[in-house]
Amino acid sequence: MFGKNQLDPDSRFRNYSDLVIKTCMLAGKIMIENGSEMTRVNDTIKRIARNAGMPNLKTYITITGIMISVNDNSETQITEIDKRAFDLRKITAVNDLSRRFAEHKTTLEQFYQELQHVSDLDTYFPYWMKILSAAILSGSIEVVFRGDYSVFFITCVIGMLGWIIFDYLNRIVKVEFINEFTAAISIGMLAMLARKLGLGSGVDNMIIGGVMPLVPGVQITNAVRDLMSGNLVSGPARAMEAIMGACALGFGVALALKWFG
Numbered sequence: 001m002f003g004k005n006q007l008d009p010d011s012r013f014r015n016y017s018d019l020v021i022k023t024c025m026l027a028g029k030i031m032i033e034n035g036s037e038m039t040r041v042n043d044t045i046k047r048i049a050r051n052a053g054m055p056n057l058k059t060y061i062t063i064t065g066i067m068i069s070v071n072d073n074s075e076t077q078i079t080e081i082d083k084r085a086f087d088l089r090k091i092t093a094v095n096d097l098s099r100r101f102a103e104h105k106t107t108l109e110q111f112y113q114e115l116q117h118v119s120d121l122d123t124y125f126p127y128w129m130k131i132l133s134a135a136i137l138s139g140s141i142e143v144v145f146r147g148d149y150s151v152f153f154i155t156c157v158i159g160m161l162g163w164i165i166f167d168y169l170n171r172i173v174k175v176e177f178i179n180e181f182t183a184a185i186s187i188g189m190l191a192m193l194a195r196k197l198g199l200g201s202g203v204d205n206m207i208i209g210g211v212m213p214l215v216p217g218v219q220i221t222n223a224v225r226d227l228m229s230g231n232l233v234s235g236p237a238r239a240m241e242a243i244m245g246a247c248a249l250g251f252g253v254a255l256a257l258k259w260f261g
Contacts, residue, residue, distance in 0.1 A: 016108075020052045021068050021077050023112045024059070027094050028066045029079055030118055035086035037222045038063070039229040044098055048111075051102045063234045063241075083174075086218055093118045134163035134213040142209025151200035155209035158194065162187040163213045177248045180214055184252025187211055192260050207253055216245040 024045045031041045042061055045068070049057035060067040063084065069076035094115065101111045125133075138159020139152045166183035173179055191206040200206055219242035227235035 017054065017070050019108055019112060020049060020054050020057070021070065023052070023108060023115065024048050024057065025066055025068050025077055025079050026112065026115045027098065028059075028061060028068075029081060030094050030115065031091050032061075032063060032066070032081050033084055033119075034090040035084070035088065035218055035222065036091045037225045037229075038231045038234045039225065040091075044094065047102065048098055051098075052108055061234070063237050087121075090118055090121060093121065130167075131160055131164060135160035137213050138162075138209040140209075141212040142205050145208055146202065146205040148202050148205045151194075151202050151206050151209075154194050154200045155206045158187055158190045158206055158210040159213055161190060162210050166214055177244050180245050180248035181252040183214055184211060184249045185256045188253045188256025189260055192256070211249050211253065214245075214249055216242040219245065 027048060028041045028045050031044065032038075038061055042059060045059050045061075046057065049055065049070075054070055056070065058069050063081060065078060065080050067076060067078045097106070097111055097114055097118075100106045101108070106114070135156040139156035142155040143149060143152055162183050165186050166179050169179040169182055170176070187210040188207055191200075191203045191210060194200050194206060195203050219238055223235055223238035223242055226238060229235075
């Protein structure tokens, strides 16, 4: 008979395998939510399981959910991915914790607890620095693409205001298509207002620079990488997400030109 505080071997195995699955699932969820491609997520989960002594762990990963199970164990766990952003620091944090676990510098329990704190990390940079970056990117891209130095500063302002509108809407509206569409309309209106005030003559140049901080470049890159790695579910899904974002920007600018042009 086992003592009151003792578990039989089967129970200990079930508890351990449950912790392995939870750790793998949390690591994968953090990575997907913050912009990682599926190949990296799958590789990280498999490495964690292998280093935990469960090389037969099976996974099914998409951009909207993760399913994980262990061979010879009927238990399967599923988690949903209901938000996606881009924070490479959190992906790096998961990779660093995974390496520490592989080097036996931390236990599985500690690994799982530290993963729970990764989502609480602050964003890369303070808000003012993000605004400044959006402004500089807008003006610089306008000069690179169009070579019109006369509207550099006003393009910086338009791009900054467009990004502020997009970021504010992201906090209250969960449909990113609508946020990008509204921000694009605002950028088009600001560009035409700047022309009417005599602050610049090249409306097209100002709009091109202003929308650049909103262009879904990372989504397109991840879609191509997923397709090239043979992931025929997440690749097209990411590509469609990127296309919808690009269409929202195009439709928003076109509508602003039609209404106020």
